[in-house]
Amino acid sequence: MANKALNVTAQRVTQRLALSALALLLTAGVAQAQTLEVSNAQLSLLPGNTPGAGYFELYNTGDEAVTLVGAKSPAFDSVEIHVSSEHDGMAHMHELTSIEIASGERFEFAPKGHHLMFMRRVEPLNIGDDVDVVLEFSDEQQLPVTFNVVSPASM
Structure with missing residues (x-):
């Protein structure tokens, strides 16, 4: 049970990091276009x-x-x-x-x-x-x- 909870937590952290990286990339492109x-x-x-x-x-x-x-x-x-x-x-x-x-x-x-x-x-x-x-x-x-x-x- 503890392993399952640890895996779910690890997946959530990975998803958040991926979404944060995607948001950063999209924001960088918008910022550049606005220059x-x-x-x-x-x-x-x-x-x-x-x-x-x-x-x-x-x-x-x-x-x-x-x-x-x-x-x-x-x-x-x-x-x-x-x-x-x-x-x-x-x-x-x-x-x-x-x-x-x-x-x-x-x-x-x-x-x-x-x-x-x-x-x-x-x-x-x-x-x-x-x-x-x-x-x-x-x-x-x-x-x-x-x-x-x-x-x-x-x-």
Whole structure:
């Protein structure tokens, strides 16, 4: 009888430890996701099937740097990270594989600078529509963001 009571107690302790470990893991993931804030997410879109440009501000409130490595949206076949620049009076645009955002840093994605390129629309979109986007980070963190479709003239 004593062995049975000891086994039941051991099982309860093991279950509590397992539940505590699971709660800690889940809380750590939530805390990490809360260290990134996005504001003013806009998708500048021309008529037709031309690529769109995504602009926003990303604020890393966490204690460690994060690295943006990509983005995806069900409304587009492809989303890429790009940067625009000017050299000798000529405008250039290059694809980037990643952008590191230091702890406490605000990183702006803006016209004539860093932006997301939304390519090959899957569905028709109009000014005023919302587009779901997921920002992807090197630590496998994903941050869902809603972009508002705007006219390039408003930028």
